[in-house]
Amino acid sequence: MIRPPAARALSMVLGVLLAGPVGAAWAQEGEPAAANPPAAPPRIAAHDFLMDGGDQARIVWEQSPDDPANVSAYAIYRSRTDAEIQKKIKDDRAKFIAGRKTEATKAILGEDWKTMLDTLTPQQRIDIRAARAEAAKAAAAEFDAGAMNDPASEDNRFLLHGSTKSLELKYEVDKLDRANAYVFMVKAVGKDFSKSAGAVTDAPMSPTLEWFDGTPVQSGGRFWLVWIVLIFCGAVVFWIRHARRGKPIRVRKIAGLEAVDEAVGRATEMGRPCLFVPGIQDMNDIQTIAGITVLARVARTAAEYDAKVEVPTARSLVMTTCRETVQAAYLSAGRPDAYNQDLIYYVTDEQFGYVAYLSGMMVREKPAACFYMGTFYAESLILAETGNAIGAIQIAGTAMPAQLPFFVAACDYTLIGEEFFAASAYLSGSPEELGSLKGQDLGKVIVAVLMILGIGMMTLASMVGEQSGLGERLSAAVKFLKDVILT
């Protein structure tokens, strides 16, 4: 039987094994018997993390005198909060008692006790119940009197947070609660897995909340992201202002958008309705908004041609927005009387319920033009194929890469990704909106430059050898570019 202190020691060793990068190596080598603990790190300090949401701290310590000769890693602990200590003690107590109860059962039924539970005699049941109750009582008394029940014991007070390799003398602790004060402890782990005494920080510290969360990539990479956002938004705003000054901006022809008027015209000539499907997501999805900007144009053209546009929606809020959009489009076309709000209606939130309705409606009413603009999933091909079967002219636009091939295969025109988002600017022809497309192009230039830079550096690193000084620096630069700036 494994006694509690031994079990605790084993669990701590296993914890360190699993927590750090050196764990795998240790697991392969196995656990040696001899114990030659290294000296503890002489000094340790904890600093609040600059530019974070108040949940991180940076721990630094001085090298153990035995590092690297007899140190393979450092184990980093943080103090538990009172609530965490109480919870740990409660959980440990429950586990301890459960273990003793199982042992009592084993003592009566033997090692195969689990298989015998269904065939117990009434007397055996009574005996086992009594033995388990007695064992539980004894275990509870033993636990309450022992060190495991002591909130001040090191095991209860400190929680293993992670580990670093030998010679790595700093560590970032995350997921802290700024309402609590924490003490940190570092132990040097010897090559024989024995641990030094703990070096503990002098005073408790609480992480503080800063105005800007610029934590590095491991915690979100927001420092670089804010720069990317500022550069990109700055470029878009610059080009919008540039366009406002009347500078000409050229945009290539997008066939799918050129065909909108043609499709509505065809429906008018055939005396059949147009069907507009704004995707299956709600108004908080940017694709739905982009789809509705196209609806504005379709509705306006339909109002001018006196065609009927039917908009079944999968979300109530989308229905309301579409109604406002179409009404305003009819108003701006000078045909407010022709607007019929009953043509824009809610069907269901259920994906395939919505598809079933649309397919049935398409087969029955045979719309002459079908527009699919928004977020689509598996329903994309069902809709597009049904539209194809009824001979409708179909224009689709989505930013779901997995659905694009289906639309391309089954529709007459497809707005692929960014074309879909450019639709509003393209259709309105407004210089301001066209200017934003130019700003978008700058973003593409930046991405292209970074890609060329990364590819160039990686190629050079492999040419000079990644182990050489230059190769190592180039690889590190690429890693920084990839993991910090682009992530």
Add this chain to the structure above:
Amino acid sequence: MKRTAPMIILALGGFVLLVAYFIPYTQGWGEDAALWFDILAAIAFILGGGNLLKIHLKKMSDKVPGWGYSAVCVASFLAMLTVGLLKIGVHPNEQFPDYRWSGTYDQVGSPFWWLYEYGFKPLTATMFAMLAFYVASAAFRAFRAKNFEAILLLGTAFIILLGRTFAGVFLTGFIPEDSPMAGLKLENLTMYVMQVFNTAGNRAIMIGIALGVASTSLKVLLGVDRSYLGSGEE
């Protein structure tokens, strides 16, 4: 005012969410804004249900062609709504056995669960299953060798489809794994096409989409793009 107010609300909500990502002090505001959307969406369910009833009852009363479908829709809607809201046939929760309505409406074995499991789910599964046939018909049309690009597409599709089946492995099984020609084994060729050409194309589309999303969001937040309100003109 009818258009200005939504634009102000939208801009405020959008910028609060944006700022909350970078400024920890405002994280709560972002969560509040998201909560408001959830509240609106929940209320909108009533709007949606009301609209559904109105549209289909009107179709039934006008006896428009296909009004029978509307009757089925309304009946199904009301049946599910009644069974779910009144918790018909639901057993009380074990912790509150004295309260008849303490069980969950969708507990296993309840009428609502039964209707969902044996009525609704098979119907949606049927719709989803139809996708297989649509894939076949779309593939047949897409892979017709009309021009050079279509031939290229057909050839690539042929390699990918074969490479993902045992037939592909069998057909090029004679090429030794360690020979310089091993790259021509269909399963390796498939892997190469998927990992190199397909990934490159996908990434190009994804970069365009990401920039498009950011640009569109900015246009909407700044009020430059007002076409979702019907027209850019006031």
